[in-house]
Amino acid sequence: MKNTEDKMESKECRMKNRNRNVGTTFQTKLIYILAAIFFSLAANAQCAMCRAALAGDSNVKKAEAVNNGIVYLMVIPYLLVAIIGVLIYRMYQSKKKKAE
Template sequence: MRINTIKLLLVAVFLIGLTSDVQAQCAMCRAALESEESGVLPEAVNDGIVYLMAIPYILVATIGYAIYRLKYGKKKNESK
């Protein structure tokens, strides 16, 4: 068991060592923000990214809540 832990630790250290500094912006967003003619404000681009990121989380939460209600909601009604 101790050998597995050591192997896991070595793999984790190796993978962390492989990471490099990356730019977290797509080429189109970068071009839109760097060009002075476009007039796109960086805040608007950031708001759009947050909007696109939030929709999947809301959908997953809604589906999870619906499944929860279907699974556990009937038990309350049957006990009454």
């Protein structure tokens, strides 16, 4: 009987600690989010050299080339993540079919 009471008390303590940790993790996440928002407002989209090289109307072709390069560099990681996601999805689907 005492053993079951000890288990119940330890379970209650764990639940109290879990509930206490939920509030603190939410507060720390909120602090991190606010810090990221406020400290990222001063960031510029381009470096000073890129901006100086592309300033003016005569550099339209260079500006288009830089923008296309940025898009190309941005697309590659998204494609890799999508391909890995599809492979993982297929793996789980094949496991489900084998289990049935």
